[in-house]
Every structure is written in C-alpha cells, then in structure tokens.
Amino acid sequence: MRAEILRVYKSVHTWTGIVSGMALFIAFYAGALTVFKEPLARWASPPAQQAAVPLAQAQDLIVRTLRAEPAAARDFTLHLHDAENLPGRLSWQVRDPGADDHDGRHLRHFVATLDAEGRVAAQPVAPTQLGDFIDVLHRVVGLPVDNDPNRWLMGVVSALYALALVSGVVVLLPSLVKDFFALRVGRNLKRLWLDAHNVVGIVSLPFHLVMALTAVVFAFHDGIYALQDRLLHEGRLAGAFQRPAASAGAAPRDPATMRAPAELLAAVRAIAPSFVPTALQYQQAAGPRAIVRVWGQDESAVAPRARGGFVAVDPYSARIVNHDSLPGHQSAANQLISSFFALHMASFAGDPVKWLYFVLGLAGAWLFYSGNLLWIESRRKRGAEPPRRTRWMAAGTIGVCLGSVCGISATIAAAKWLPGLVADVAAGHRALYYAVFFAAIGWAFWRGSARGSVQLLWAAVVLTAAIPASSLLGVLAPGLGPWPPASAAALGVDLTAAVGAALLAWMAVATGRRVRHGPAPSVWAAPAAGTLSGTGR
Amino acid sequence: MARAEPMRRDWLAKTLAGSLLGLTLGLGCSAVFSLLATGLPLAVRAQLAMWMVAPIWLGTLSGCFCFADGWRAWRTLGLANLAVFGAWALLRLVS
Numbered sequence: 001m002r003a004e005i006l007r008v009y010k011s012v013h014t015w016t017g018i019v020s021g022m023a024l025f026i027a028f029y030a031g032a033l034t035v036f037k038e039p040l041a042r043w044a045s046p047p048a049q050q051a052a053v054p055l056a057q058a059q060d061l062i063v064r065t066l067r068a069e070p071a072a073a074r075d076f077t078l079h080l081h082d083a084e085n086l087p088g089r090l091s092w093q094v095r096d097p098g099a100d101d102h103d104g105r106h107l108r109h110f111v112a113t114l115d116a117e118g119r120v121a122a123q124p125v126a127p128t129q130l131g132d133f134i135d136v137l138h139r140v141v142g143l144p145v146d147n148d149p150n151r152w153l154m155g156v157v158s159a160l161y162a163l164a165l166v167s168g169v170v171v172l173l174p175s176l177v178k179d180f181f182a183l184r185v186g187r188n189l190k191r192l193w194l195d196a197h198n199v200v201g202i203v204s205l206p207f208h209l210v211m212a213l214t215a216v217v218f219a220f221h222d223g224i225y226a227l228q229d230r231l232l233h234e235g236r237l238a239g240a241f242q243r244p245a246a247s248a249g250a251a252p253r254d255p256a257t258m259r260a261p262a263e264l265l266a267a268v269r270a271i272a273p274s275f276v277p278t279a280l281q282y283q284q285a286a287g288p289r290a291i292v293r294v295w296g297q298d299e300s301a302v303a304p305r306a307r308g309g310f311v312a313v314d315p316y317s318a319r320i321v322n323h324d325s326l327p328g329h330q331s332a333a334n335q336l337i338s339s340f341f342a343l344h345m346a347s348f349a350g351d352p353v354k355w356l357y358f359v360l361g362l363a364g365a366w367l368f369y370s371g372n373l374l375w376i377e378s379r380r381k382r383g384a385e386p387p388r389r390t391r392w393m394a395a396g397t398i399g400v401c402l403g404s405v406c407g408i409s410a411t412i413a414a415a416k417w418l419p420g421l422v423a424d425v426a427a428g429h430r431a432l433y434y435a436v437f438f439a440a441i442g443w444a445f446w447r448g449s450a451r452g453s454v455q456l457l458w459a460a461v462v463l464t465a466a467i468p469a470s471s472l473l474g475v476l477a478p479g480l481g482p483w484p485p486a487s488a489a490a491l492g493v494d495l496t497a498a499v500g501a502a503l504l505a506w507m508a509v510a511t512g513r514r515v516r517h518g519p520a521p522s523v524w525a526a527p528a529a530g531t532l533s534g535t536g537r
Numbered sequence: 538m539a540r541a542e543p544m545r546r547d548w549l550a551k552t553l554a555g556s557l558l559g560l561t562l563g564l565g566c567s568a569v570f571s572l573l574a575t576g577l578p579l580a581v582r583a584q585l586a587m588w589m590v591a592p593i594w595l596g597t598l599s600g601c602f603c604f605a606d607g608w609r610a611w612r613t614l615g616l617a618n619l620a621v622f623g624a625w626a627l628l629r630l631v632s
Contacts, residue, residue, distance in 0.1 A: 004544040008602050011546075159595060166599035216591045224587050227564060232571045233583060240579040333581045340588060 006171060013167035018375055018393075020160040021368040022400040023141035027154070027215075028368065029404055030138035032361025035346050035354050036496075037131035037306075038085070039489040043471075044128040044415035045084040047486045052082050053089040053114050059260040061090055064120040065112040066255045066285060072110070072122075073287075078261060078280040084486050087111050087125045105129075105145070105426065129426035130415045133433070134408060139218075142404060142437075144430055148222075155219025162212035169205065172198055189518075190377045197370045200363050207360045208367075214344040252286050258315040267318045268294045268311055272326060274301075278308065282315065290315050299350040301328030304338035306345040365401075372397040376523055386523045394449035394523035396441070402456040403440030405504075406463050407433040412497070413466035416474065416482035436463070450515045450526035457508035464504055467497035550607025552598075558614035559597030563590035565621035572628045 033040065053061050058078055066073050069092075076092035088111030096106035112122045137143075140150035141157055183195045201208070217224075229237040261280055268277060277296035284290050293310040303309045304325050311329075312322040323329040330338060342348045346357035372393065379390050386394075411433040415425075422428040440459070444452040471494045474484040485491040515526050567586040574582050597614065604610035 005603055008544065008546065012602055159598070162595040163599055166595075167602075213591050213595065216595065217588060220591070221587055224564075224590050225583070228567060228571075228583065228586055228590075231564065232568050232586065233579065236579060237583055240583060331581070333577055333585060337581070337584045337588065 006174065009167040009170040013164055013171055014375060016160040016164040016167065017368070017371045020157045020164065021372050022397060023154075023157045024161055025365050025368045025401045026142035026404045027138050027157070028361050028365040029401075030134050030142070030408060032358050032365065033408065034131070034135045034138050035357050035361065036493070037135055038083075039493050040134070040412070041085040041128050041131040042083055042487055043485065043490040043493040044130040044412070045087075046419070046483050047084055048082070048087070052079075052086075055080065055089075055261065057114065058089060059258070060118070061112060061114055061120065062258070062261075062282070062285075063256045064114070064118075065090055065122065068120050069110070069112065069122050070286075072112070073255070073282075073285050075281065075283050076285070078282070080265075080278055080280070084490065085128060087127060088113050091125075126425060128415060130412060130429060133411065133426070133429050137404075137408070137433075144434070151219045155216055158212055158215035158219060162209075162216065165201075165205070165208050165212055168201055172202065176202070190374070193370055193377070194374055197367065197374060200367050200370075204360050204363055204367075207357075208364065210343045211364070214340055217340070218344075251288070253288065253290065253316065255285050258285070258290075259318045263318050264292055264294060264313050264315060267313060267320060271320060271323070272298070272311065272329060274298050274328070275309075275311075275326065281310070285315065291321060297350075298327040301348070302335060302339050302342045303327045303347040304330070304334075304341055306341075306347050308347065309338075369397065369401050380522055382519075383521070385521050391449065391523055392445075395444045395452065398449045398453045398456060399441035399444030402444070402453065402460055403437040405460045406440050406456060407435075407437035409460060409463035409467065409497070409500075410436045413463060413470055416470045420481040448526070449523045453524070454508055454512045454515055457504055457511055461501050461504045461508060464497050465501040468494040468501075545606035547607030547610070551601050551604060551610045554604075554607065554610040554614050555598035555601030558611070558618055559594045559601070560590070561618050562597055562614065562621060563593035565618060565625060566590075566593050568625045569621060569628065572625065572632060575632075 062076075062078065065076070071094060072090075072092040074092075076090060078090050079086045079088075090112045091109060093107045093109050096108075109125050109127055110122055111125050112120055115121055136146045140146050140154050143150045143153070183199065184191050225237060229235055233240075264280065265277055268275065275296050275298045277294050279295045281293040281295060282290070283293065292313045292315045294313055295308055295310045297303060297308040301309075304327070309325050309327040311320060311326040313319065314321050324331070324334050325338075327338075339348075346354050376386075376390055376394050376397070380386060411429045414429065414432050418425045418428040418432075440456050443456060446452075447455065470482040471485050471490075473480055474482040478484075485494055511524075514524055517527075518525050520527055567589050570589060571582055571586045574585070577585070601610045601614065604613065
C-alpha cells in the first residue's frame with residue numbers, strides 16, 4: 001500500500017508539474033523582477049525636467065489644483081519624495097468607466113505644478129508602464145491583461161502548483177534523510193539534476209507553500225467572498241468593507257480650510273515614530289467624509305501592501321481616524337491578514353528580504369525548468385533517437401522559458417528607447433515582449449532544443465546586456481535618446497542586469513559544451529559534423 | 538493476515554471528490570469559524586474566513602489520492618462535509 005501511494009503521488013507530481021511548469025516559470029521569473037518594481041520604474045523614467053514644488057508650498061498647490069481641476073478632488077496623491085518615476089509633487093488618475101479594477105491600462109494620469117507666478121498648471125503625463133507590465137505577466141502567467149478569466153487561469157495553475165508541491169514532498173519523504181544534501185556530482189548528470197531539484201525544492205518549500213496558497217486566494221477571492229457573503233454574512237459584506245456613506249445633505253467643504261500636510265505628518269509621527277511616510281493620498285477632499293491615507297514604510301513591522309501601510313487622518317482636524325493598516329499598530333487578527341500579503345510581496349524587513357525573495361523567485365523558476373528537463377531525461381533511452389513528444393517537450397520548454405527571459409530583457413532594455421520611437425510606450429513594451437517571446441518559441445521548434453537552447457541563451461545574454469549598455473550609451477552619447485542612471489536604485493538595475501548577463505553567458509557556454517560533447521543521441525545533443533553519433537562521450 | 542486489496546487509481550473520481558468536496562469542506566469550516574469568532578469585527582472575520590478556504594481546499598485535494606478508491610474518497614469526504622455542516626447547523630441553533 002505504501003509503495004502504491006508513492007507511485008500515485010509520483011504520477012500526480014509528474015503531470016501537475018508538466019502541465020503548470022512553463023506557466024510557473026514565467027510567473028516566477030517575472031515575479032522575482034516584480035520585487036524590484038520601483039527601482040525598475042525609476043530606471044525606466046527619464047530624469048525630471050523641472051524641480052518639484054517644495055513641500056512647504058504643497059498646501060497652496062493642493063488648494064489651487066482643486067479649484068482649477070475639480071475632477072482631482074475624488075482621489076489625488078501628494079508625493080513626499082522626489083524620484084525619477086514621480087513626474088510631479090501632486091498627481092491623480094482618471095479611470096475609464098467599465099474598466100477592470102486590476103487593469104491599469106485604462107488609467108489616465110495627471111500632475112499639477114505651480115509656475116513662476118504661482119498659477120497651477122495641470123498636465124497629462126504618461127508614467128512608465130514597464131514595472132506594471134512585468135507585474136501583470138507574473139500575475140496572469142504571461143498573458144497581457146489582468147482580468148477575471150486570466151486570473152482564474154492563474155488560479156488553476158496555482159492549484160496544480162500546490163498539488164505538485166505536496167506530491168513532490170510525499171515522493172521525496174522516504175528517502176529524504178538519505179538524499180537531502182546529497183549532491184552527487186559525478187558522471188550521472190541526471191542524478192545531479194534530480195538532487196539539485198530536490199534540494200532547491202525542499203529548502204524553499206515554505207516560500208513555495210506561501211506562494212501557492214496566496215496565489216490561489218488572489219485568483220479566486222472574489223468568488224469565495226461572493227459565496228460566503230450569501231452563505232455566512234447575509235449580504236452584509238459590501239457594507240463592512242466600505243466606509244459608511246455620508247449622511248444625506250451634508251454640505252461640501254472648502255479644501256482651503258484643510259490642515260497643511262506638515263501638520264498631518266506631525267500627527268502621524270506622534271503615534272508612530274518609526275513609520276517613514278512616502279505619500280499622502282487624499283480621498284473625497286472636498287466632501288463631508290474627507291480622509292487622507294498617509295502611506296509609508298516601517299522596516300520594523302509587517303506591511304499590509306506591496307507599497308507599505310497607511311494610517312487614515314482627517315485632513316480638517318489632523319485627527320487619526322484609523323490605524324488598522326499602519327504597520328506595527330494593527331490588531332493581532334489584522335496583522336495575521338497583512339502577513340499573508342507581506343509574505344507574498346516581500347513587504348517586510350526592507351531590502352534584505354527583497355533580495356532574498358529575488359533569489360528564491362529565480363530559484364523557483366529554475367525548479368520548474370529543471371522539472372521539465374528531468375521529465376525529458378527520464379524518457380531517454382540510451383542509444384535510441386528521442387521520440388517526437390520528447391523532442392517537442394524539450395523545444396517547448398526551451399522556447400517558453402528562454403523566450404520569456406529574452407522578451408523581458410528586451411522590453412526592459414527598450415524602456416530608454418521607446419519614448420523617442422513610438423507614441424504609445426506601453427503598447428510598445430507589450431508588442432516587443434510578445435514578438436521576442438513567440439520568435440523564441442518558433443526558433444526553438446525550428447532549430448531543435450539542442451542548438452536552439454545555446455542560441456537562445458546567447459540571445460538572452462545580448463538582450464540582458466543591452467540594459468546596462470543603454471544606460472552606458474546615455475553617459476557616452478547623451479544625444480541618442482537613452483539617459484544615464486540618476487539614482488542608486490537605477491544604477492542597481494544596471495548592475496543586476498550586468499551580473500545576470502554574465503550568468504546567462506556562463507549557462508550558454510556550459511550548454512554549448514553539452515550540445516557538442518555530451519552523450520548522443522539526445523534532445524540535448526547536436527554533435528559537430530564528423531563526430532559519430534553515439535560515441536560522443 | 539489478509540492481503541491488503543490493491544489501490545485503485547480512479548483519477549477522475551478522486552480528483553473530483555477532492556476539488557468539489559474539498560471546496561465545500563473549506564466553506565463549511567469557514568462557516569463554523571465565522572459563528573465562533575463573533576468577537577472580531579465583520580470586516581476582519583470575513584477576511585480570515587476567506588483566507589482559510591484555500592488551505593483546506595487544496596489540502597483536501599492533495600490528500601485525496603491516498604484513498605483506496607474513488608468511492609471511498611467520496612464517502613469519507615462526504616461524511617466530513619456532513620459533520621462540519623451539521624456542526625454549523627447546531628451552532629446556528631444554539632447561538
């Protein structure tokens with residue numbers, strides 16, 4: 001019976017892994033980069049054309065903007081820091097009616113500035129969509145749009161992923177003590193890959209369990225809430241999640257009587273000294289229930305969102321209204337809920353955890369890639385030509401995985417060129433990614449997995465190296481279009497990409513050696529002309 | 538000792554049992570939790586109740602391949618559902 005259960009779970013692991021592996025590779029590779037969404041956005045944004053309005057004049061800017069642009073009063077943000085990706089001190093967004101909540105493509109962005117005479121000037125802006133595009137790729141398994149059907153597909157993939165995790169652990173358990181940390185480096189390459197697959201899987205198992213469960217929840221939460229609202233909450237859920245509506249007939253208020261931002265920040269500092277505010281989000285500023293969300297980060301606590309946490313302040317009295325989402329000041333139950341988000345989004349304990357998640361995310365991508373390779377290798381018979389389905393699986397794995405790596409690198413590198421070349425930069429990013437992605441898949445099937453893998457790895461090296469090369473061109477030849485990095489965060493993107501290109505080059509060299517000199521016949525072998533097949537060992 | 542009867546794969550029956558009855562089991566457990574945790578504000582209780590569905594659902598789905606056959610998976614998980622929803626009905630009566 002026990003051996004029988006192991007065999008059953010081996011089948012579960014194989015098939016869930018094969019079905020979901022390539023989608024998960026894209027989700028994890030793009031997800032690892034999404035950890036550094038903000039540095040990517042800063043890297044991809046040209047340096048500011050004009051100095052931001054000083055914070056001391058912020059109140060003046062708010063009052064004048066609301067007089068000139070009543071549409072901004074619904075929801076606008078005052079940014080406290082200067083960064084390349086924040087085009088102005090005060091910004092707001094207008095959403096096209098009928099667009100999906102999660103779909104950022106239908107937002108129009110505006111900023112307000114003061115001219116020399118103190119007049120307000122509101123202008124549309126097009127902030128970089130690069131970080132959002134990679135984020136969406138990771139949320140919906142490489143599809144372009146974050147909408148309901150795509151999220152459900154991601155939910156199914158995540159459920160398969162959870163099954164693959166549990167079944168993989170069940171299969172490994174009996175030999176865990178013996179095999180764990182046994183990295184048998186030797187002639188048996190398949191054994192080495194299997195050992196590495198097992199070690200990476202077990203070491204990062206908590207990370208993967210968190211990712212699988214939270215990803216399923218992110219995909220299906222609307223549906224589960226709707227069911228529970230009928231079953232358990234008697235339809236009161238919408239009311240519980242929204243702030244109570246204003247009493248009818250309440251008069252609108254004059255934003256000129258609001259307290260200055262510095263006063264609101266002082267009130268927050270009084271209750272949370274270690275909280276570092278980054279932005280003030282004003283909601284319904286001219287209405288009877290005006291509220292300001294003071295967003296920020298606190299590295300000593302768990303943050304409920306990727307961008308940090310917030311405390312709600314009444315802008316007319318500077319009174320703290322609600323600290324349910326303030327890191328370190330949440331109730332135990334709220335903190336538990338926040339930790340589910342924080343554990344997925346690495347929004348706790350600052351940069352070291354972000355780097356840890358970056359590495360774990362890339363290791364996860366490798367886990368799915370190596371899983372597919374093991375499936376292919378376990379179907380290899382010594383001396384026999386690989387059957388067609390094995391060849392297709394190898395070409396598909398190479399094309400999809402290396403295609404997404406190439407596509408993402410290409411679309412990042414293009415961020416400093418596209419503004420000068422196309423009108424719709426966001427569409428340019430999408431078109432370029434999918435062009436490279438599908439070209440790589442086509443190439444892998446045309447050239448075969450052996451030659452294709454080496455060529456696509458070199459393509460990935462070139463495209464990834466194009467990221468720091470663009471910045472370098474910005475330094476050497478400023479007239480061409482690209483701009484040099486203007487902050488440590490942007491420079492970090494260049495350095496990381498340079499290291500990534502070097503690692504990809506190392507993989508390309510190693511893969512090339514396997515293709516020319518490894519055992520044949522195999523989906524990974526393409527011996528040079530003149531070598532007898534079957535003797536290339 | 539009698540030889541244990543061989544395990545039947547019954548992929549479809551077991552997968553369906555784990556997917557459907559696992560989901561209802563998760564919803565049932567969240568219903569019991571929701572009745573017991575009335576001390577929490579609705580907005581917080583509802584979020585915790587939503588979050589607990591997925592681990593129970595996927596845990597059940599992952600475990601259901603251990604059953605000797607598909608029929609036993611349906612029977613055991615059905616009984617577990619009955620127990621949880623029965624407890625929920627009882628709690629609703631007394632609360």
